[in-house]
Amino acid sequence: IEDVTSKLPIHGAHVGTPMVAKQEMGFIRKHLLKRLETLEQARGGTDDQSHKQYIERGNSSVIDLDVWQCLTSAISLKEPMLVFPVSNFTTFAPMVGLNQVATNSPSLPSPGMIACIQASGGCLPSLWDPSKERYGLDKDRAEGKDKQPRRATKDVSPLRDVLLMKPGSTVEDVFLTLKNSGALSGDFVRAEACGGVSREKPKPVPKHTILGRHNRIIKIQTTKRSQWQ
Structure with missing residues (x-):
């Protein structure tokens, strides 16, 4: 031991x-x-x-x-670090590469569980379509071809996705987590991060930077530009 x-x-x-x-x-x-x-x-x-x-x-x-x-x-043990990967710092919209995970992951709440959530006063999952009783996005948004990238905050689900990272995790750990999930591909280019959704401006963060409350909202750019733009 x-x-x-x-x-x-x-x-x-x-x-x-x-x-x-x-x-x-x-x-x-x-x-x-x-x-x-x-x-x-x-x-x-x-x-x-x-x-x-x-x-x-x-x-x-x-x-x-x-x-x-x-x-x-x-x-x-220390609590996990909550990290929010985003595609931009204007609307805090989710990454295009995470749409597949957010709509088809087997860990998503089932219809029965969603009914229990509603009965107890909770809210529907952000991508649950109650009329069709399934998760989904319209085709343009799913493929990252939305003609209105600055649409209302309520429509883009700001900070939709969250990663539970171990205390002491770095920006590179987030990059590898996203890459292993299929949300990103290619090589790391650069990353920007901030701590909140106020008027705080994002700042560049090196790969070895340890994550904290001051840089938990992060945008990572790779050599495959279409997955994060």
Whole structure:
């Protein structure tokens, strides 16, 4: 463990805590059985001796301690850095290359989940078309050929896309993330970034710049110009 942790970054995105999967599963099962026992007693049911025997057999303070240490380590980690890739700093419109991800990713909320979101007072996903019950963009916007690039902010979905980056990530890490997702291709040329949607002017940022709240909105240009313009 010491050999592994000694090679982890020091910016707080990683932590090493020794624990085996069997301990974790035993911890979960034991607490689930305890919960079932409580529910049975509340309903006036008879005690299940097999449950008690299993709980007593797995009731190890060492196992519990290892699991709690692992959970504590996870909670103590720094929060992820939210990064917003955009195509311009006027409307903060999304990158054309991310349209495919934003409309066809399997991680997008399903119709049933969207109905639950609405029922609980939430808003529809920005690219969800309720009349067709699917995600989509009109052809021109999807291909980056919109004849009105400065259309109203409500139509261009400003800051639509967000990347969850590890603390200490750099501009180059964002570039590689976008490239691996298919949103960008080619080689890195330059990048500009700013911290908010006020009148703050974007500034050039080198590849090795560490991301923070002051440069979380970023525009990256590559040798494939059609994907970011």
